[in-house]
Amino acid sequence: MNKSAGTRLHILQKSFELIYKNGFQATSIDAIIASTNVTKGAFFYHFKNKEEMGLALISEVLSPGMHDAMISPLQAATEPLEAIYQMMERLLLHDPLFKIEYGCPAVNLIEEMGPLNELFGNALRDLLLAWQNAIQLVLKNAKISGKVEAHTEPEQVAIFITAGYGGIRNMGKILGKDCYVTFLTQFRTYLNSLQPRNPSLMH
Amino acid sequence: MNKSAGTRLHILQKSFELIYKNGFQATSIDAIIASTNVTKGAFFYHFKNKEEMGLALISEVLSPGMHDAMISPLQAATEPLEAIYQMMERLLLHDPLFKIEYGCPAVNLIEEMGPLNELFGNALRDLLLAWQNAIQLVLKNAKISGKVEAHTEPEQVAIFITAGYGGIRNMGKILGKDCYVTFLTQFRTYLNSLQPRNPSLMH
DNA sequence: TGCAAAACATACTGAATAGTATGTTTTGCA
DNA sequence: TGCAAAACATACTATTCAGTATGTTTTGCA
Known part of the structure; x- marks a missing residue:
């Protein structure tokens, strides 16, 4: 460079x-x-101005970082639900770049700039949709391999999961780490509810 | 006055x-x-200053409004899970005070001011905990009446639900109303997963 | 009804802000 | 190596901001 x-x-x-x-x-x-x-x-x-710097920041710093933390871990997954859980736990508890009291940089920017600036909103929406698509893809494959129930709707689940992430990031700002742990426990329960009841009877 | x-x-x-x-x-x-x-x-x-006005705004405008929209509807509930769903749907789709592109005023303030100002954080935390407590209470009663599974953890579920709300409010800012509808569908599925499998066998 | 305190109104201040004007230095290459 | 363009550096401006100083009007009540 x-x-x-x-x-x-x-x-x-x-x-x-x-x-x-x-x-x-x-x-x-x-x-x-x-x-x-x-x-x-x-x-x-x-x-050129502060706005352009902000947009460059999203595409050149935030976007690659989010891809590494949120999308890449899903692509090599063999156990889909476990991979989704691990991605979430890693994001919430182990990622060294994130501080609980400051939330998630992408969620923060959506909150502040999404309604205010269309270019910011578009860039952040692309980021969010890329994450949701990665989750959907994992779930679609999991349906095929019979690891989640056949009537699971990947788009619904992806939105539900990403919403949960954004919300608990917000909550963590005022409640601290404890709510992350509690959230993760129920998140695991939720993911389990997507599994087939009797996998051995699948055909 | x-x-x-x-x-x-x-x-x-x-x-x-x-x-x-x-x-x-x-x-x-x-x-x-x-x-x-x-x-x-x-x-x-x-x-006295802008900060004091903001704190007054939380306790005198935001807090009563949130109580009416988020807590009161739960207290008169006969069907607990249905009441929780209706509260959520009403908040997301029907509340005339909320505009999708601007999210939820309480969530916005948590995002912006929670880490920045301890007094704001404390006031907003009290608000959030009051909502979570109201949800927990409904769930505890529902366990007693056998309308949710016996091993359901009300605290976990309350955090999971409120996180989902905060997150979908954030997401709605850049994805619009459609994601609310999708979220609600999966939210209903999630609530159903809390029901006893065979209510008729309960004793 | 007089009058003190409450409830406002107006004009100002110093600091912070995004951006600009105009310089100087560094770099790559003909 | 000379020199044009790239890459910076410094000093400035117009505006906006929270807050203040100092006034005037309104209100309740003795």
Whole structure:
């Protein structure tokens, strides 16, 4: 990577940290450049304005990160429901990039910017739909292999699961880690309810 | 109500509308007084600062509204699971105060202010816990009357349900009403999974 | 009805903000 | 190696913001 690209990425990564903690609108450009060794001239050389930086942040930092944490773990799954559970537990309890009190960066941005800025909303919607599609795909394959009940609706379940994730991330901000643990227990129960009652009788 | 109390309430209600749509920090006091016939002097006569106004808004506007929409409907319930479903459907599809693209005012405030301001966080946590307690109470009674399975954990289910609500509210901001309908279908399936398998064999 | 306190109204302040104008330095390559 | 463009750096501006200073009007009641 050349120096210019490094500066750009450095701005994006530091912006990501600040925006994750404080929100997009509450994070000033002055605060961003103060947290780096980059000046305002460099910032506006790399980005036309704050909005464009935010969109670059979504596609170049947030999106790859979410893909690694939310989509990749599902694609190599052999046990579908177990893989979905593990993805969720890892996201909630073990991912070192996430702090409970700050929630999920993607959920935060949806909350703040979704209704306010169409470009942000579109980018974030694509992110969300990619995750839901990955979950749907796992469930469709699981139906074929008889590991979830035949009348399971993958689209419904994907929306239900992703909604649960977004909601518990929100809740964790004010209730702390305990609610994650409780959520995960019921999440496992829910996933079990998708299994066939008598797998041995399947044909 | 005397005139002074009317002015105060008017400020709070208009503030609520603006904050619901734009967020707390993004709603300026100038914008609030511009949307009313109230001056800055009146605003700062009734509230020491913006933070205190926000806390008053939670306890005097948001909290009563949430109680009516989320707690009261559960307390007179005869069919517990049906009452929980109806509460959710009403919140998502029929409540005239909520706009899909703006989500839920309480969820929004948790997202934005929960990690930022301890007083906001505490007030919002009390609100959330009151809702979860109301759901737990319905479920405990339903266990006694045999309308949900005996090994159901009311605390887990309450957290799972409220998380689902918060998450789908977030999702609705960028996916629109369709995801509400899909969510509700799976929500019903989930609630059904809490029922006893063979109610007639209960004793 | 007088008058003190409550309830407002207006004009201002200093700090913070996104963005710009205008420079200087660094880099790649002909 | 010269030099044009890329990559930065600095100083500034117009606006917006929460909050204040200082006024005027309204209200309740002795």
